[in-house]
Amino acid sequence: MVFGLAAPRDFVLKRDVCSYGYFLLAPNRWLPREGALERVFSASGRVVTARVTQARRGGELKVALSRSVSKSERERIGAGLSRMLRLDEDAAHVRAFHTLDPRWKASGRARLFRSPTFFEDVIKTVTSCNVTWPSTIQMNRRLCEVVGGGAFPSADQLARTRVQTLRARCRVGYRDARIVELSRMVARGEVDPGWFEDPGRSDEEVRAALMELPGIGPYAANNILQLLGRYAHIPLDTESVRHGRAVLGLTGSAASVMKKVRAHFAPFGSQMFRSYWFEMWAHYEKKAGPSWTWETERTAKTFTASGMK
DNA sequence: GGTAGACCTGGACGC
DNA sequence: GCGTCCAGGTCTACC
Numbered sequence: 497m498v499f500g501l502a503a504p505r506d507f508v509l510k511r512d513v514c515s516y517g518y519f520l521l522a523p524n525r526w527l528p529r530e531g532a533l534e535r536v537f538s539a540s541g542r543v544v545t546a547r548v549t550q551a552r553r554g555g556e557l558k559v560a561l562s563r564s565v566s567k568s569e570r571e572r573i574g575a576g577l578s579r580m581l582r583l584d585e586d587a588a589h590v591r592a593f594h595t596l597d598p599r600w601k602a603s604g605r606a607r608l609f610r611s612p613t614f615f616e617d618v619i620k621t622v623t624s625c626n627v628t629w630p631s632t633i634q635m636n637r638r639l640c641e642v643v644g645g646g647a648f649p650s651a652d653q654l655a656r657t658r659v660q661t662l663r664a665r666c667r668v669g670y671r672d673a674r675i676v677e678l679s680r681m682v683a684r685g686e687v688d689p690g691w692f693e694d695p696g697r698s699d700e701e702v703r704a705a706l707m708e709l710p711g712i713g714p715y716a717a718n719n720i721l722q723l724l725g726r727y728a729h730i731p732l733d734t735e736s737v738r739h740g741r742a743v744l745g746l747t748g749s750a751a752s753v754m755k756k757v758r759a760h761f762a763p764f765g766s767q768m769f770r771s772y773w774f775e776m777w778a779h780y781e782k783k784a785g786p787s788w789t790w791e792t793e794r795t796a797k798t799f800t801a802s803g804m805k
Numbered sequence: 806g807g808t809a810g811a812c813c814t815g816g817a818c819g820c
Numbered sequence: 821g822c823g824t825c826c827a828g829g830t831c832t833a834c835c
Contacts, residue, residue, distance in 0.1 A: 671813085717831085
């Protein structure tokens with residue numbers, strides 16, 4: 497079963513998929529040789545794999561499903577892929593970023609890969625806190641295998657999962673209770689993804705609400721903001737400190753380097769995160785080659801703050 | 806408002 | 821093969 501998805505005229509699949517680490521996390525799979533993105537979805541209780549390819553820049557995306565699904569399921573998968581690839585960020589939106597930071601005009605870098613749902617972005621962010629990258633890869637792989645049956649688990653599925661199961665089988669450590677509680681809040685409707693996705697709300701309003709969620713601190717809240725398309729905050733972590741020291745030549749304690757990194761990127765205002773991120777990404781690519789050649793297992797061995805020094 | 810220490814996992818290292 | 825150390829944000833208690 498094959499269907500098409502219209503892409504913005506500047507859209508390049510390999511560049512725009514391989515723009516943020518989540519493209520390496522289950523149930524996503526980037527195939528470097530084929531230049532294709534594979535993603536497992538759940539449809540009517542069964543898994544289905546979507547394979548996305550693009551023949552030329554700006555051309556329609558071809559989505560091949562591993563089995564047939566209903567029209568409504570196909571539309572849901574299409575909407576999920578559109579969110580992941582930020583197809584709503586058109587060429588004019590990209591130009592606005594490049595006007596503020598022309599360094600990325602030549603490469604066209606602007607879109608940042610994300611998940612098909614707000615819920616998955618939140619859980620993925622929790623699995624990236626206080627762990628090295630290989631553990632984040634493992635946690636997402638096991639959440640999909642153990643709870644989601646191959647796909648990323650829904651809020652309902654995770655809400656019904658025992659805390660002990662998450663710890664013992666998914667190896668999420670002390671994040672177990674936080675993940676279950678978060679999932680229950682979404683499953684019960686206490687946390688409404690639509691509220692967070694509403695562009696009418698201010699950054700500060702959304703950030704404050706995120707900080708109320710279990711397992712979400714300043715770093716995670718700022719990261720979820722960028723995943724929501726709000727780029728005026730930087731999730732400062734040990735990577736920021738490494739980048740500040742190694743690339744920007746900043747000195748001092750970790751806390752003072754973080755403050756200096758924030759001040760360094762402040763002139764980019766509403767686009768601060770993207771300027772920061774693509775600068776770091778360029779540094780990774782300098783070390784490890786173009787991101788669309790990366791394979792999950794290789795990044796698991798090299799992508800840590802200490803490993804990228 | 807700022808800070809110390811606990812929370813888990815997995816990899817690196819020394820023996 | 822075993823023990824120890826370390827990296828990595830959030831949360832709570834305390835000053």
